[in-house]
Amino acid sequence: MNARKAPEFPAWPQYDDAERDGLLRALEQGQWWRMGGDEVSSFEREFAAHHGAAHALAITNGTHALELALQVMGVGPGTEVIVPAFTFISSSQAAQRLGAVTVPVDVDAATYNLDPEAVVAAVTPRTKVIMPVHMAGLMADMDALAKISADTGVPLLQDAAHAHGARWQGKRVGELDSIATFSFQNGKLMTAGEGGAVVFPEGESEKYETAFLRHSCGRPRDDRRYLHKIAGSNMRLNEFSASVLRAQLARLDEQIAVRDERWALLSELLGAIDGVVPQGGDVRADRNSHYMAMFRVPGLTEERRNALVDRLVEAGLPAFAAFRAIYRTEAFWELGAPDETVEAIARRCPNSDAISSDCVWLHHRVLLAGEPEMHATAEIVADAVARA
Ligand SMILES: *Cc1c(COP(=O)(O)O)cnc(C)c1O
Numbered sequence: 521m522n523a524r525k526a527p528e529f530p531a532w533p534q535y536d537d538a539e540r541d542g543l544l545r546a547l548e549q550g551q552w553w554r555m556g557g558d559e560v561s562s563f564e565r566e567f568a569a570h571h572g573a574a575h576a577l578a579i580t581n582g583t584h585a586l587e588l589a590l591q592v593m594g595v596g597p598g599t600e601v602i603v604p605a606f607t608f609i610s611s612s613q614a615a616q617r618l619g620a621v622t623v624p625v626d627v628d629a630a631t632y633n634l635d636p637e638a639v640v641a642a643v644t645p646r647t648k649v650i651m652p653v654h655m656a657g658l659m660a661d662m663d664a665l666a667k668i669s670a671d672t673g674v675p676l677l678q679d680a681a682h683a684h685g686a687r688w689q690g691k692r693v694g695e696l697d698s699i700a701t702f703s704f705q706n707g708k709l710m711t712a713g714e715g716g717a718v719v720f721p722e723g724e725s726e727k728y729e730t731a732f733l734r735h736s737c738g739r740p741r742d743d744r745r746y747l748h749k750i751a752g753s754n755m756r757l758n759e760f761s762a763s764v765l766r767a768q769l770a771r772l773d774e775q776i777a778v779r780d781e782r783w784a785l786l787s788e789l790l791g792a793i794d795g796v797v798p799q800g801g802d803v804r805a806d807r808n809s810h811y812m813a814m815f816r817v818p819g820l821t822e823e824r825r826n827a828l829v830d831r832l833v834e835a836g837l838p839a840f841a842a843f844r845a846i847y848r849t850e851a852f853w854e855l856g857a858p859d860e861t862v863e864a865i866a867r868r869c870p871n872s873d874a875i876s877s878d879c880v881w882l883h884h885r886v887l888l889a890g891e892p893e894m895h896a897t898a899e900i901v902a903d904a905v906a907r908a
Pocket of ligand 1: 582702703
């Protein structure tokens, strides 16, 4: 090991007086739930406007956001939901919790986003929703997916847990004619520790109203008579979290601009390293929010990839192994798994299978550092890969 000094990266989450003031504002309202205060509803208006959506519903977390969105889209027993095989498990668990079958579909080897051709092959008469995940903030091919949706009549649900502020051909997440969900968990690009949102485009106001009722025990906003209109649960976000998220939203665009500049440099440096292939782009995905800095070392076994991650961490990088293909978890098989073997799914999802064993990601706080840190990061990766 040479004695290179570890690069320094900004901390995450970030906060300043804007969050402090927000928390005090929420505290001093004297009412700390959305029905009594103003922070959640203000945040919803601001978040919807920022994403070009007609409505946003703030909610406890991104997993509940998916569950609620899928439910208002009619997902339940007897239905199927198409999800990328390479994603965080919530994309699949949300559908399975509703009693639906999750059908994992392969992703593109370069972008790690849903492969439209594989989606076409997986649609059945039971398919209720197709769920693209905008991997690491890079928008999935929304043109091809919109066409499949129009041809089959199956709506899209965007899992935008990585994609706050991202755009497809200039269009924001709320302007793409489909419902979308976000997460505000601690590591995400805006955070209150936990939290989530469902956003609804123009024309989906009815589903928004249903989602509002379901997220609040089926109860209308002004209800004082325990008039529970439909089945639901309590997924309401609290006022403190919303006050923090309002401050975080105000910082989002500036941070995206920095990450975008840094990724342009870092991906070029990584791409020049023998054996390293950074996550690819798509010119149509013209604003990438950069939730992770991802790269593959194609052909690396899972064991050697994990050793590589350990070496990167030792050298001071916030590095992680990529998601495990969802069908390679035990959880996937407990509820709502398709009538296929692991091997059969792996055969039709070769890219997801390979990416989950040879891909590494770096925390987005790396991309908030300066240019010298991008060079230092690439040097560490080059050294570690040479020894992998
Ligand atoms: C983080 C994440 C979620 C879930 O969000 P939580 O707020 O942690 O429940 C869903 N999908 C993807 C792709 C995620 O990365």
